[in-house]
Structures are given as structure tokens and as C-alpha cells.
Amino acid sequence: MKKQIYTAAASLFTLSAMAQPTLNKVEDYTAGTKIKALNCQAIAAGTAGANQTWNFSALTGTDTTTFTYLANPASSPFPAANLVEKSSDSTYRFFNKTAAATYTVGITDSSSTSDNAMISYSNTALAMQRPLTYNATASDSFAHTITNGMFTIYGKGEVQMKVDGYGTLVLPNGTYNNVLRVRMETNQKDSIGIPGNLTFITQLVSYAWYDNAHKAPLLRIDSNDVSGSADVAVSYLLKEDYPVGIASISAKNIEFYAFFNGNMLDVNGAFESGKPYDLNVLDLAGRSIHAETFIASGAEKHLTLQNDAPAGIYIISVRQSDGSAGGFIKVAKDH
Template sequence: MKTEYLLFIILGIFFNTYMRAQPTITSADMITGTFQFTAFTFNQGVHTPGNAGANITWDFTNISGTNEIYRMFYGTCPAIPECSSFPTANQYVAVLDNAGNQSADKNLLKLSSAQLEHLGARNNTTNFTLTYTDIPIELKFPMTYLNSFTDTSSSTVNGVTTSTNDIITADGYGTIKTPVGTYSNVLRVKKESTITIITSGVPTSTTKITTYSWYKNSREVIGVFSMGNLLSPIVQPLPSRFQYTNNNVVLGVGEVEDMKSLVVYPNPSSDFITIKNEKIIDKIELSDAEGRKISEYKETSTIDISKLLRGVYYLKIDLKNEKTQIKKIIKK
């Protein structure tokens, strides 16, 4: 009996240690500051997000594809005028340019001890506001292994409604390896999104996007792997993407070379797409969802897509003396 009792104690200690090893993400882990991201875009299947489960090691040290580098600033409201468009917002996110200036596009969020909500977006330059009739929930706290919830969201812009159904699950924890470092005790959150675009009451396209995000305590997200498929009006795979942060949590303004933020509007569109940017546009390549080049444009900021079939396309935009940017557009 004593031997059995001792074994029970040992197993109990092991079980408690095992349970404590599982990371838990709370609202306190959603920190603010400047973060550098390196992103790779590649054909679906070239790289995979790895397995779900306990004590998993995800290795992305040999990631490859079309490369881009950018920085994001995570700030607090009411530090900027755009916060007034969303009175309940207490955080915002914006892209930074080379000089550390924030882009005109601001995403506004509400962070509480219970959850993180994306309230919408505001661009004071173009006087554009994106609001949700059904606000999306990004995370619920505390989030730990095997926690799961569902969510819906919707927004309408220029008569086009985008409705999203999400299934969000913490499907794994362990160690993630990126080209700049190894991070242990991370939690992976899987988000399965079904996105339907409705024009004049009629569904015009449906897309399934699955995103895997790796979170670590007292850090912003370490890595994000996204993959998707266009389900209608035709079935076709979309390019996949993996992005990761630098080892440093907060970076100085001059530490990295970044891209200018572009404003692409209207998007979705049925006829013309306009690209607004402070820099001179050198060249634009239009490709389909599988990466096949359709056409090329020189020194223009307006693209005619009226003759394209409905669906998802990509603009590869080369700016003079700047890094290339890739933007997804939707032909409705």
C-alpha cells in the first residue's frame, strides 16, 4: 500500500507539472510597441503548418518564398484622432514606414480581460471608416490548450457585405523555430474562417482561410501561418503565407528597412482598382489566385479589372527605391 501511495504521489506531481507546462494566454500578453515581421508567400503545399497536439516542435527555419519585411505599431487609444471614430476602442494597429511614420490606415480594437475585439478601421486621409454590424472576436481569455469558441462577423462597404464564420481553437503547444530564433512554451491558436461576399443580396464568392498563430507570454504573436481556398464561384487554392517576428520585442525606428503602406480601393470592385501611395509606382503585375501573371502595368495607379472573372487576384506593386508589396483584390 505504501508503494502504491508513493507511486500515486509521484504521478500526481508529474501530472501537475505537466498541466503547468501548458501555456495560458491572457489579456496581459497582448502588449504594445513596434514589431518587425518577415513574411514569406509560397504556393500551397510547399510548406505546412505542422501537427496539432501537446509538446509539439514546429520548425520553420528553412522557410522560403517571396520575401517581404514590414513593421507594425501597436498603440493605445486615445493617442490618435482615429480613436474618436470608435469610442470604446482602447488599442489600435498601424503599419510604419521607413521614417517610423504611421500609415493612414488604422485598425481599432477593444481589449478587455475577457476578450480581444476588432471594432473596425479608419483612414482619415480618404475619410473611410469600416464598421462591423457584427463585431469579430479575435481571442477569448484565458486561452489555453484545447479551448475553443465560434464567432460570426459582418461588414458592408458600398453595398457589398462580407460575412465571416470563425471556429477558433487552441490546438497545440510546444516550441516554434523560426529563422531568427527558437521560442518554447508557446500556444498555437487555429482559426478556420469561411468568408462569404454578398452583392445586392446574392453571394458572389466564398473563401475558406485557415490561420495558425503562435502566442507566447508577454509577447505579441511569434508566427502566423495562413492557407486558403476559393470555394466559389470556382474552386482553386490560394497562395500560403508564413510570417514571424524578430528576436527583439521592440525595435528602433531605423533598425529595419520597411515598405510604405498602400491604400487599394475600392476592394472588392467590379471595374477599376486605384492604388494610393506617397511613393512613385514603377510597375504593377496582376496575377490570378494561383500566381499566374495576367498583365503588367507601368507607372500607373489605376487598374482596369472589368474584363476579369469574379474571384481573387493579386497585385505585385513595385515602388521606386522601395520593397515590393503584394495586395489581394477581389473582382465582384
């Protein structure tokens, strides 16, 4: 009889230890959040299902990517967004976020290979749904227009999301229990409006692992196939910082973003039209490499640096000329 009791107790303990997690705050970012991830070599995502152990302890890093989340400025090209993700590769993603889901509204890319591309979603695309439980599913159709100053691409597609596994994730920086894996597949068809009407078929399959202690994915694997040409991107979480008491930030702080395009700097933000602003670009040693005063017009400010600046990290400071409001950000210059 005792043996049966102990066996039953052990069974109950095992079931409790393997309980399926429910995650409520997956990618529920707020303005001021900063994420740092290590980019790694390509790997396969492993097996779906219950009580999995995904062991990726042999991953090695190449470089890092940082993501900073900002409030959407008043002069944003996507006024329907309420959150902006700025990545260190000069990409800005504009989201509309609710408690239940996050949708992509638009993307701008000022990297040297993008020709300042902009993606506008006339029908937004699901980026994440909350809460997550094992076997939960979601789907969403979308439509977008891509412009880069040379031509226009029209596209549409569908996102299919499924929480396809739970278990333990092993990474070089630790072991994570009660983890959910999300598989998201995006299929889209894009056409370029030029003679010949070129068409591209894209399939993006992403796997991301989450736990209750983090909002950001612990590990992410993206496989992108464009008309038969495929590549894989892998990264795992190094650090995430969340704002403390952000609701108490003074209204006199200015929300803005900026990015370099060669020796040009583009600045946009919640600037009050008709008011003068002092802009200063400094290196990390505090030396000013450019300073000017401009009158806000509601449009993006384009300026050419007075002095050539090498690749690196720079501090962009913007203040109202009367000193009543101001702010600063760090921006990476690639070349």
C-alpha cells in the same frame, strides 16, 4: 526500492517539463507597441496535439512587415475602438480591447490595390481571447459592410477558435518552449449589391504560436480561400517593442495617423476643432518636402504634396500653431 523511487522522480520531472502552459497576455497590446515580422515562403502548419515539436528552422525571409499600435483618435471613423493597428502595407485595423478579448470594429486599407476600402462591423468579430490554455475554444458571429467608393459589399460570418496544440517551436531565430498553437477559422459570405447579386464565399484558416515571453505571435500562417482561389501568408516574429511609462506621457502630445495615396497625404487625429495646426512632411535627411497650416474641422485632412516624393519613409509632424501641443510619426510611401 531505490530504482522505483528514482523512476517515480523521473516521471514527475517529465510531467513538470511538459506541463500545459497558460498564457494571459496574448495580443494584449497597448498604444506605443511596435511589432516587426519577417514574411516567408508558404509552409504547412504541421500536427495538432500535446507535446508537439514544430520545426520550421528552414524558413527563409522575403521582406518585413511592421505593426504600430496607437490610441484611437477622437476623429476616428470607428469611435467604439480603443486601439488602432497601423501596418506598413497601409492597413489600419480598429479594435475594441478588454482584458478578456479583442474584437475587430473596423478596417481601412489605403494600399494601391484596395481603392481605399473600408470595412465596418455592425457586429464585431473576435480577434483574440484571453487567457489561453490547451483545448480552449471560442466562437463569435459577425456582420460587416465593405465600401470602396465604387460599390458596397454586405457580409456576415462566424469565427471559430481553438487552442489545438502545445509544445516546442523551432524557428530560424531560436527555439521556444511551452508554446501554445491557436487555430482560428473564419467563414463568411459576402454579396455585392449590383444586378446579378454576386456572392463570394471566403474561408480564412490561421495558425498562430504564442509563448509567455511575447504578446505577439512567434509564427503565423494564414490560408485565405475566396470562392476557390487560395493563397498562403507566413511570417515570424523578429522584434517587439513595448512602451515604458506610457501612462506618464504628457497630455500635450497629439495622437494622429497618416497614410499616403500616391502624391496625396491623408491625416486624421485628435485635433481640436477650430484650432490652427502646422503640418510638415520631411524626409529622413530632415528636408521639408511639404509644409502648410490648416484649421482642424473634425474631418480627415487631405492634402497634395507640393513636391513629388519618391517611395520611402517620411516623418509627418503636426503641431498646434501656438506651440502648445504636437507630435510626429513615420509613414511609408509605396510609390
